[in-house]
Amino acid sequence: MDQSNVQKLFEQGAIFVLHDFPERSEFGIDYMSWDTGPNFKGVKMIPAGVHFIYYSSVNSQGQKGPRSGFFYNFAPQEIVVKYWDARAEDIKSCQLPEKELSRYTSNKQDLDKFLGPYPYDKYKQWISLTKHISADLVVMLQPDCGSIYSVPQFESISSTTQSRQAAAEEAAATVGGISQDTFSQASKTLPELTSVEGTKIKYSEVPNKRYPAGATPSEITKYNMDSSYVLDLLLSRFDKDFEKLLGEIQFAFVCFLVGQNYDSFEQWKKLVHLVCTGSEAVAKHPEAYLSFISVLHFQIREIPSDFFVDIVTSNNFLTATLYELFQNIANESVDTKLQKKSKDFRKHLTDKFKWDFSSEPDEYAPVVVEG
Known part of the structure; x- marks a missing residue:
């Protein structure tokens, strides 16, 4: 790509800024991902439209965690700024004041060296896979929490040792070959889990009824x-x-x-x-x-x-x-x-x-x- 086209794409394209993202973690947009370096702060030259941003942080032992991501509909020249929350190990959204956003716009050239270019060699493939995904559909389907996780998100149900033991004894009565003592011992240490509210993708439910009422x-x-x-x-x-x-x-x-x-x-x-x-x-x-x-x-x-x-x-x-x-x-x-x-x-x-x-x-x- 010649320099004049690169400059045009930089001026017209969107920018995604991510502060404090851990080095050697995975960051991706659409159909390309990278292991991040010490100077990584995001991606530039993003074409307008729906894109999928995903990431996987690395721990102190160099092991990458499960992948997370989200769809976002970028407007031309839009600058999106987010921060990495080390405690939650996830991207944190925040509403920046107009004055601070203007500062990012005026300092685009200074920020340039910290941004990776959008992978235009994969753009046609991305369009072929997402042609029918509209911004409205993203709002309809994306989880209420705003993120799509590769592994289910669970949380503990509030319970006591007595309530867990009672539930275990009830389960043991219906399962052959396993003693109540085994269930009771496990129940004292294992919490009851449920899916975290708002983390499921809001997919359409396929109706179970296959034929109209009164069908012959x-x-x-x-x-x-x-x-x-x-x-x-x-x-x-x-x-x-x-x-x-x-x-x-x-x-x-x-x-x-x-x-x-x-x-x-x-x-x-x-x-x-x-x-x-x-x-x-x-x-x-x-x-x-x-x-x-x-x-x-x-x-x-x-x-x-x-x-x-x-x-x-x-x-x-x-x-x-x-x-x-x-x-x-x-x-x-x-x-x-x-x-x-x-x-x-x-x-x-x-x-x-x-x-x-x-x-x-x-x-x-x-x-x-x-x-």
């Missing part, structure tokens, strides 16, 4: 194979805007792939399966399914190869689910443009990964309800 046996059979009814209920959360559902699929994928949040992987699987198995929805939302195939194409391209073996292809999740998608799109009532894109995507996956979509997986055989 044949309709029950149909909607157990076709998720269109459930998909339509879920879209109500987004005012029937399929774009926002695609955004949640991308949000969940980024939180899993970059944020290392496993619950997000489970949500991604649920939503991908739901969209893939909606045969009526394919004909009803052809443009949305064209976008959905593009979303999957870029996501599958970015998944590390060992994920396919260890996680993504466990129980043939992707191949079985994509088989359903390709079958639904092959229906003659479906838009021809969508059919062509589906065939091209299927061929690409077969050529690249040797996935076989020629026969129906056993676990997806239909369940028929008798009248």
Whole structure:
């Protein structure tokens, strides 16, 4: 990148300033991370839009902790200033007075040498993974605490030794082969834990009811194979805007792939399966399914190869689910443009990964309800 472009990006781009972040810790934005040096104070030249900032501090033994992060929608030329809270081992937000923010703006050139440049060589990849994630969707989904953690956050429930022992004795009565003494001894030292309020990502709940009230046996059979009814209920959360559902699929994928949040992987699987198995929805939302195939194409391209073996292809999740998608799109009532894109995507996956979509997986055989 020539110097004139660098200067333009520095002037127009946003800046994220982080004070007091521990040396040799991990800091990342979007699709690139670094181990920080002694002079690190943030990132410059950030293009306007939604980005994911993540970090993992290092302890005195040089061991990195679990990854944490958050989405933020940067405005052009915006300067965001945050501080590292060593006691909480997390980033601390604070509202700076306008006068102090102006000082950062006027001293941008002095701050420049302490800032790492945004990784523009990875920017196209980031856009391909987040095209449907809007600022409004980030507000809707991000936890109330503002951070996305790679490990669940727990706190102790207020209790006494007597209450823990009583609960242990009750549990021992229902569990064979384990003595009450074992439970009682453990209960005296182990506190009862619960999830910290406000730390969970506010993902959409997939409705359990798969068919409308008063459905006939044949309709029950149909909607157990076709998720269109459930998909339509879920879209109500987004005012029937399929774009926002695609955004949640991308949000969940980024939180899993970059944020290392496993619950997000489970949500991604649920939503991908739901969209893939909606045969009526394919004909009803052809443009949305064209976008959905593009979303999957870029996501599958970015998944590390060992994920396919260890996680993504466990129980043939992707191949079985994509088989359903390709079958639904092959229906003659479906838009021809969508059919062509589906065939091209299927061929690409077969050529690249040797996935076989020629026969129906056993676990997806239909369940028929008798009248």
